[in-house]
Amino acid sequence: MTEDRYDPHAIEPRWRGAWREMDLYAIDLAGAERPCYALVMLPYPSGDRLHVGHWYHYGPADTWARFMRMRGFDVFEPIGFDAFGLPAENYAVRTGIHPADSTERNVANMIEQLKQMGAMWDWDHTANTSDPSFYRWTQWIFLELYRAGLAYRKEAPVWWCPQDQTVLANEQVLEGNVCERCGTPVEKKDLTQWFFRITRYADELLDGLDELEWPERTKTLQRNWIGRSPGVEIDWQVEGKDRAIRTFTTRPDTIYGVTFLVLAPEHPLVDEVTTDDRRAAIEAYREQARRLSDIERASTEAAKTGEFTGGYAIHPLSGERIPVWVADFVLLTYGTGAVQGVPAHDERDYDFANAMDLPIPRVIEPDDLSAVGADQAYTGHGIVHDSGPYSGMRSEEMLEKVIDDLETAGKGERKVNYRLRDWLVSRQRYWGAPIPIIHCPECGEVPVPDEDLPVELPYDVDFSLGAGKSPLERSKTFMHVDCPNCGGPARRDPDTMDTFVDSSWYFMRYISPNDAERPWPREIAERWLPIYQYSGGIEHATLHLLYSRFMIKALRDLGHVGFDEPFRRLIHQGTITNHGAKMSKSRGNVISPDEYIAEHGADAFRAYMMFGFSWTEGGDWKDEGIRAVAAWLQRVWRLVHLHQDLWDPNARLAGGDPESEASRALVLARHRSVKGATDDLAAWQFNTAIARLMELVNACYQYSPVDQAPREGISEPILKEAIETVIRLLAPIAPHLAEELWAMTGREPSVVDAAWPAHDPDVLATEEVTMVIQVNGKVRERMRVPRGLSEDEIRARALGHGRIPDLIDGKPLRKAVVIPDKLVSLVV
RNA sequence: GCCGGGGUGGCGGAACUGGUAGACGCGCCGGACUCAAAAUCCGGUGGCCGCGAGGCCGUGUGGGUUCGAUUCCCUCCCCCGGCACCA
Numbered sequence: 001m002t003e004d005r006y007d008p009h010a011i012e013p014r015w016r017g018a019w020r021e022m023d024l025y026a027i028d029l030a031g032a033e034r035p036c037y038a039l040v041m042l043p044y045p046s047g048d049r050l051h052v053g054h055w056y057h058y059g060p061a062d063t064w065a066r067f068m069r070m071r072g073f074d075v076f077e078p079i080g081f082d083a084f085g086l087p088a089e090n091y092a093v094r095t096g097i098h099p100a101d102s103t104e105r106n107v108a109n110m111i112e113q114l115k116q117m118g119a120m121w122d123w124d125h126t127a128n129t130s131d132p133s134f135y136r137w138t139q140w141i142f143l144e145l146y147r148a149g150l151a152y153r154k155e156a157p158v159w160w161c162p163q164d165q166t167v168l169a170n171e172q173v174l175e176g177n178v179c180e181r182c183g184t185p186v187e188k189k190d191l192t193q194w195f196f197r198i199t200r201y202a203d204e205l206l207d208g209l210d211e212l213e214w215p216e217r218t219k220t221l222q223r224n225w226i227g228r229s230p231g232v233e234i235d236w237q238v239e240g241k242d243r244a245i246r247t248f249t250t251r252p253d254t255i256y257g258v259t260f261l262v263l264a265p266e267h268p269l270v271d272e273v274t275t276d277d278r279r280a281a282i283e284a285y286r287e288q289a290r291r292l293s294d295i296e297r298a299s300t301e302a303a304k305t306g307e308f309t310g311g312y313a314i315h316p317l318s319g320e321r322i323p324v325w326v327a328d329f330v331l332l333t334y335g336t337g338a339v340q341g342v343p344a345h346d347e348r349d350y351d352f353a354n355a356m357d358l359p360i361p362r363v364i365e366p367d368d369l370s371a372v373g374a375d376q377a378y379t380g381h382g383i384v385h386d387s388g389p390y391s392g393m394r395s396e397e398m399l400e401k402v403i404d405d406l407e408t409a410g411k412g413e414r415k416v417n418y419r420l421r422d423w424l425v426s427r428q429r430y431w432g433a434p435i436p437i438i439h440c441p442e443c444g445e446v447p448v449p450d451e452d453l454p455v456e457l458p459y460d461v462d463f464s465l466g467a468g469k470s471p472l473e474r475s476k477t478f479m480h481v482d483c484p485n486c487g488g489p490a491r492r493d494p495d496t497m498d499t500f501v502d503s504s505w506y507f508m509r510y511i512s513p514n515d516a517e518r519p520w521p522r523e524i525a526e527r528w529l530p531i532y533q534y535s536g537g538i539e540h541a542t543l544h545l546l547y548s549r550f551m552i553k554a555l556r557d558l559g560h561v562g563f564d565e566p567f568r569r570l571i572h573q574g575t576i577t578n579h580g581a582k583m584s585k586s587r588g589n590v591i592s593p594d595e596y597i598a599e600h601g602a603d604a605f606r607a608y609m610m611f612g613f614s615w616t617e618g619g620d621w622k623d624e625g626i627r628a629v630a631a632w633l634q635r636v637w638r639l640v641h642l643h644q645d646l647w648d649p650n651a652r653l654a655g656g657d658p659e660s661e662a663s664r665a666l667v668l669a670r671h672r673s674v675k676g677a678t679d680d681l682a683a684w685q686f687n688t689a690i691a692r693l694m695e696l697v698n699a700c701y702q703y704s705p706v707d708q709a710p711r712e713g714i715s716e717p718i719l720k721e722a723i724e725t726v727i728r729l730l731a732p733i734a735p736h737l738a739e740e741l742w743a744m745t746g747r748e749p750s751v752v753d754a755a756w757p758a759h760d761p762d763v764l765a766t767e768e769v770t771m772v773i774q775v776n777g778k779v780r781e782r783m784r785v786p787r788g789l790s791e792d793e794i795r796a797r798a799l800g801h802g803r804i805p806d807l808i809d810g811k812p813l814r815k816a817v818v819i820p821d822k823l824v825s826l827v828v
Numbered sequence: 829g830c831c832g833g834g835g836u837g838g839c840g841g842a843a844c845u846g847g848u849a850g851a852c853g854c855g856c857c858g859g860a861c862u863c864a865a866a867a868u869c870c871g872g873u874g875g876c877c878g879c880g881a882g883g884c885c886g887u888g889u890g891g892g893u894u895c896g897a898u899u900c901c902c903u904c905c906c907c908c909g910g911c912a913c914c915a
Contacts, residue, residue: 611853612854614842653909
């Protein structure tokens, strides 16, 4: 009792040990009555120590989960490891250490560090995506999708990373067309690859967003990524040929402004349309386009180039002859690979027409002429003219009408295009789930029979890159297999799956990670999903978060789950930067939490992560606040320590008047803090939740000065209840310390199973309020009045209050606004 | 270029649907305790003017709506993120 400090390094490991002994965080998934699945995006098990980002994400996420548990929810809070992937394999190439070995070591290492946080993770419900018992089901899912036609193989122009020697999905190519993993510029290659048919769900993925409680900006990112454009495909008869060029447009209301058609250089009709005298020029242009990198070709800066084919198409409505051009700004991969050129009303077409000296006739009159310059395209709407029967209509109106007319005439078809492409899932790398397909010269693609799953990765392989084939393809023992269908000699598919396939369903596996019979028990999954609350970085907005949504919808259609979305609520933590720069190993600016934890303990570090930043915003690293938070935890500990006699079972609490000013003020402070902390924690606003708790601690000190003994002026039961409330409110934030304080009050662990305190709104509705009096918009006076006073009475009192009569100075009152219990605004 | 998000004291950050701007904390200043220091406890702290009472200014810029604007509308300037010849 002489020591007036607590030692986090003594109590933290002790309580973690006690919790483990009690099996405190094991929950009965089948029997839970108020399921709350609190999921965090799972970490990649690198060989490095945990960084600030891990603590910033997982600490507060656990605080929220503890808060929910105290509020009576059955909280399921698992964590696992996204353990497949390139870093481990590249490490193997460099060092010769096998990915399976380095990963196993890293996972064990990471678990030990994660345990320091004192989170409620249930280590009986974890997952390691690189474990055969996990990827056996990743392969099963692949085959389910395959059998449903949702996984397929085709040759297509795909992104290839020359550094990592593998293909990538569109979503994994970052701005400037560089590889998400290594930053190397990627190339387009025509390769036969496996895809998941995510485009089949484009509309549902878009519409489903409306129902989700996700940050609006994340939904926007997905909407833009899916890129829905409704429009029409139109057939243009090629003059003198029994062929039509099909274009796609979202603006058929500009069709009378078409002065040319443009085909992508790779368009299959180019040969046919090109006249003999233009053939050499067209061939040269196509060759030139082929040589251009995609980056050069995609540049909006580059001047428009193109070549006339010599051919003409017939305008489907006016019957005019329209020249057909080839130009590389038209992409074969979007729409039909052919567009109609409307230079007056499309910027690209405008630039092209200017470069090629083509006419630029206007067919839409802008509503506001001043809004559009003479030297630019007008892309807005307005009154249509020079457009045959449509002249005089509003362009919005014509847009719908002309589509109907084209459809009726058999010259067009309503069509929706998407920016979203099918998800390329095969990778020419070793450290991933092998694609469970066998290629048989007789039978073609043959799925590996379920009973032969998992297709395990061979251990003994050559990881070296650049040999032109994936490591698996070089393993004869792996590749050679008998066809399950005909028994003849066949080869395994040499590719592995994108690790985003693993992470698109891992949260289902946490439910029953050791079940060898099925991927998840459906009836339990239905209880726990969609996930109540997911947390993680926004960088996955168009990757993991999109893929998982697709996966759940596909699994639903295959009858394996009964819900539509994986994550009902989503929240993103911000990023902690160092001197404004993102922390990364290559920059050498990574902050390690280790020394701070060694000095102040895990609770202090956790609490600082929550108090020092606005959690969803993040911010620049600053360590001054850690000492302050650690000191505050000491202050809380001291508060309980100094008043420990309140919990002495032999003591009779008598002192103090419960109606005294101090007693009443402390009661008010308690209710106020409970209300504030509850609202703030529910909204993941940790900094203000802690601020509210600090206020209560301050109030405890203020109304029960610790150097005064015996306590004067304060009711002991009221003080006792206030301090107990401090402990409960602290429990999610600093779990070890709160447990220690809980024990100091003589209670059995655990405080996480103590009820979250409730506040009484009647107490907060004090009988007197302070009202502000404004004169001509400026605050001039304040007055104390009974709550609920009538507007008339308030106005009358305000007019006579303090300096107000002087300020008004007999001038007539022009206006008086009264907001009861808040303010009076007088205008003279 | 387009689409999001953001600009508030010396600093991190608060402010519900338009209603006391700056909660809480850091830092700084002062006091108590101490031989002293640390630790701790208490008080002060947006800027300018004023002895004071008090006044004026103040949420990136300039305007507007309103009794009243950090909050709503318009103009512009910066910062961050995403997309980018998607027809």
